[in-house]
Amino acid sequence: MAVAKAEDGLNRSAARKSFGMGEIVKRYGIYLFLVLAILVTTAISPAFVSGSNITNMLMQLAPLAVVVIGQTFVILVRGLDLSVASVMATAAVIATSFSGQDGAALTVLFASIAMGAATGLANGLLVTKRNVSPFLATLATMIVLQGFRFAATQGAPSGNVPPIFRLLGSAKFYGVPYNLMVMLVMAAIFAMLLHKAAFGRRVFITGGNPVTARLVGISADRVIIACYMICGGLAALAGLLLSGFVGVVDNFVGRGFELDSIVAAVMGGVALSGGRGTIPGALAGAAILVVLSNAVVMIGMPVQLQIIVKGVVIIVAASLYVRTAR
Amino acid sequence: MNLTRSKLGFGINRSRAGIIVVVALLAILFIIGIAVSDRFGTSRNLLNIYEQSTGLALVSLGQTLAVLTGGIDLSVGSVISLVSMLTSGLISGDQSMVIPVVIGVLALGLAIGAVNGGVIILTGVHPLIVTLGTGAIIQGIALLYGLGPIGKVPKGFDYFAYGRLPGGISFGATFTMLLFLLTAFLLARTKAGRYIYATGDDPHAATLMGLPTTRIIMLVYMLTGFCSALTGVYLVSRFGVGQPYTGANYTLASITPVVVGGTMLAGGRGGVIGTLLGVYLVSLLNNLLNFLGVSTHLQLVAQGLVIIAAVSVYVEKRRIA
Numbered sequence: 001m002a003v004a005k006a007e008d009g010l011n012r013s014a015a016r017k018s019f020g021m022g023e024i025v026k027r028y029g030i031y032l033f034l035v036l037a038i039l040v041t042t043a044i045s046p047a048f049v050s051g052s053n054i055t056n057m058l059m060q061l062a063p064l065a066v067v068v069i070g071q072t073f074v075i076l077v078r079g080l081d082l083s084v085a086s087v088m089a090t091a092a093v094i095a096t097s098f099s100g101q102d103g104a105a106l107t108v109l110f111a112s113i114a115m116g117a118a119t120g121l122a123n124g125l126l127v128t129k130r131n132v133s134p135f136l137a138t139l140a141t142m143i144v145l146q147g148f149r150f151a152a153t154q155g156a157p158s159g160n161v162p163p164i165f166r167l168l169g170s171a172k173f174y175g176v177p178y179n180l181m182v183m184l185v186m187a188a189i190f191a192m193l194l195h196k197a198a199f200g201r202r203v204f205i206t207g208g209n210p211v212t213a214r215l216v217g218i219s220a221d222r223v224i225i226a227c228y229m230i231c232g233g234l235a236a237l238a239g240l241l242l243s244g245f246v247g248v249v250d251n252f253v254g255r256g257f258e259l260d261s262i263v264a265a266v267m268g269g270v271a272l273s274g275g276r277g278t279i280p281g282a283l284a285g286a287a288i289l290v291v292l293s294n295a296v297v298m299i300g301m302p303v304q305l306q307i308i309v310k311g312v313v314i315i316v317a318a319s320l321y322v323r324t325a326r
Numbered sequence: 327m328n329l330t331r332s333k334l335g336f337g338i339n340r341s342r343a344g345i346i347v348v349v350a351l352l353a354i355l356f357i358i359g360i361a362v363s364d365r366f367g368t369s370r371n372l373l374n375i376y377e378q379s380t381g382l383a384l385v386s387l388g389q390t391l392a393v394l395t396g397g398i399d400l401s402v403g404s405v406i407s408l409v410s411m412l413t414s415g416l417i418s419g420d421q422s423m424v425i426p427v428v429i430g431v432l433a434l435g436l437a438i439g440a441v442n443g444g445v446i447i448l449t450g451v452h453p454l455i456v457t458l459g460t461g462a463i464i465q466g467i468a469l470l471y472g473l474g475p476i477g478k479v480p481k482g483f484d485y486f487a488y489g490r491l492p493g494g495i496s497f498g499a500t501f502t503m504l505l506f507l508l509t510a511f512l513l514a515r516t517k518a519g520r521y522i523y524a525t526g527d528d529p530h531a532a533t534l535m536g537l538p539t540t541r542i543i544m545l546v547y548m549l550t551g552f553c554s555a556l557t558g559v560y561l562v563s564r565f566g567v568g569q570p571y572t573g574a575n576y577t578l579a580s581i582t583p584v585v586v587g588g589t590m591l592a593g594g595r596g597g598v599i600g601t602l603l604g605v606y607l608v609s610l611l612n613n614l615l616n617f618l619g620v621s622t623h624l625q626l627v628a629q630g631l632v633i634i635a636a637v638s639v640y641v642e643k644r645r646i647a
Contacts, residue, residue, distance in 0.1 A: 080454075126634065126637075126638070130637070130638045132634075132637045132638065133591045133592070133637075135398075135454075135581075135591060136581070136585055136591060136633060136637050137634075137637070139578060139581065139633065140630045140631075140633040140634045140637070141630070141634075142630075143626055143627075143629055143630035143633070144626075144627050144630035144631060144634075145630075146626055146630075147623055147624055147625070147626030147627030147628075147629075147630060148627060150621075150622075150623030150624075150626060151621060151623040151624050151627070154623070155623065259458060262458075263455075263458065266455060272452055272454070272455065302470065304466050304469040304470045304473075305466060305470075306466075307462045307463075307465055307466040307469070308462065308463050308466030308467065308470075310459075310462050311458075311459040311460060311461070311462030311463035311464075311465075311466065312459070312463060313459075314455060314458060314459035314462070315445060315449070315451065315455070315456060315459035315460070318449070318451040318452075318455045318456070318459075319445075319448075319449035319450070319451050322449060322450045322451050
């Protein structure tokens with residue numbers, strides 16, 4: 001993949017020489033696994049690939065995938081963002097805080113994304129200027145945001161989501177969900193930014209080795225802050241999509257997305273140690289999460305197994321990456 | 327690396343610095359409390375704060391050990407939930423089952439910890455991801471066992487949570503405090519204790535020096551599992567029944583007292599006494615905010631701000647860049 005250029009130019013010649021099993025697993029394992037999961041589930045339950053089920057899965061994928069794109073940026077610079085779910089829920093509450101008419105849609109959009117980016121700025125400043133570990137910094141902003149949200153809504157949000165968000169979140173255009181289109185546009189923009197633009201190279205260099213970054217004249221702090229802001233902004237957008245999908249807004253829209261997005265990115269080959277990973281890989285990770293959750297239900301296993309399967313897959317996937325990275 | 331670290335430390339042992347900060351914060355909150363309400367400083371209220379700290383203290387004790395080695399245990403909440411379900415479900419009101427079941431679930435806590443430690447060592451995957459995974463699996467098992475509150479416990483089982491020693495002092499909280507003191511003593515005075523710090527400070531160097539780092543990691547996660555199991559038993563004692571999500575909030579909550587108490591997430595610095603004071607700080611803060619009439623919603627904001635304040639004061643290990 002073109003991506004490898006920016007990512008590990010140094011290792012390229014070595015990688016070319018030994019194109020063994022390990023290398024294949026590392027580069028394409030996630031896609032192979034995705035295909036395998038789909039094939040196995042289809043074999044057991046043909047209804048899995050019915051049009052309605054596929055649309056259903058794609059609609060579930062879209063909001064998660066948007067968050068995963070942002071999470072990928074943050075993990076690439078050796079970070080982690082636990083505040084995304086809180087940002088999502090806050091965006092959903094903002095969506096219902098205005099008139100509930102389409103006239104308010106732009107206001108809602110700007111207010112939400114500004115809130116997400118501001119949260120990202122706070123995360124980034126804590127991480128870079130105060131050397132707070134990303135885990136803690138984003139945990140703290142998550143809690144603060146949750147508190148403000150509860151205080152603002154008195155625990156019971158009410159009001160309507162502007163109809164245009166309902167449309168974007170839950171309607172289809174000739175069978176293609178609108179939220180999937182939004183997701184694909186975001187994926188294209190941010191994959192270009194990460195894998196084709198100068199900013200992306202700065203992200204990989206900063207994540208790969210902050211000392212090198214400084215030596216070649218990159219302001220690592222600014223790159224890191226930008227990554228957190230991208231993540232916050234995308235999480236806010238995902239919150240709007242999800243609020244449009246579920247229709248009703250509660251204080252916990254997006255619950256679980258913080259961990260799911262990290263898991264998806266890690267499964268997709270984004271290394272927690274920073275500097276390695278791709279947007280397509282991370283999106284495949286998100287797709288696997290959705291496919292597995294759906295497969296458990298389609299195969300007729302108890303719903304509780306969803307979470308167990310998820311746990312097993314995280315550990316297995318992560319250990320495969322560690323093994324191939326050696 | 328070590329150079330930058332000692333420069334940053336200003337020669338103050340970080341764990342001691344942490345304790346000074348927490349004690350100062352406790353004193354400030356206490357003075358504010360006395361100023362705002364006559365009832366705040368009464369022994370009754372203080373004993374109440376002490377009693378309510380038990381659950382968080384138990385789980386944070388184990389979490390501190392994991393963090394000291396540079397790891398983290400995100401499965402604690404699920405272990406608490408599973409253990410609470412098994413405790414009340416298996417005892418099911420039968421007095422004669424109490425002792426075998428409690429021993430059994432504590433052993434289960436140790437076993438789950440051994441699995442966490444084993445997977446971390448064998449796969450080399452970051453503990454954050456491993457325990458996230460095992461946590462999900464354990465939560466799933468708890469839900470397979472039951473989707474709602476299950477079982478009951480005989481009369482007298484609530485002694486752990488509500489029992490009083492002479493003077494009205496909570497039994498559970500005192501038991502927990504003694505457990506902290508014992509752990510602090512063992513950390514300071516035994517080889518294993520010093521190895522825990524060495525492993526967290528620099529695992530590579532510790533291995534090169536011939537320290538049994540794999541055994542230390544196993545030990546630490548087993549103890550963390552044990553503490554979580556104990557918390558599960560405590561919650562059954564407190565609520566009278568096990569519930570499938572009863573521990574969910576403890577996973578992230580257990581991190582707050584650890585870092586507020588001056589233990590670095592990077593490992594190697596800190597200690598359990600700081601954590602205990604951190605737990606008291608959280609309890610005191612919540613109690614004070616109640617007296618101030620602050621809505622429970624804004625109490626969350628206050629907690630988040632305390633974390634930010636604490637971690638900003640301490641400054642984690644300096645990043646290389």
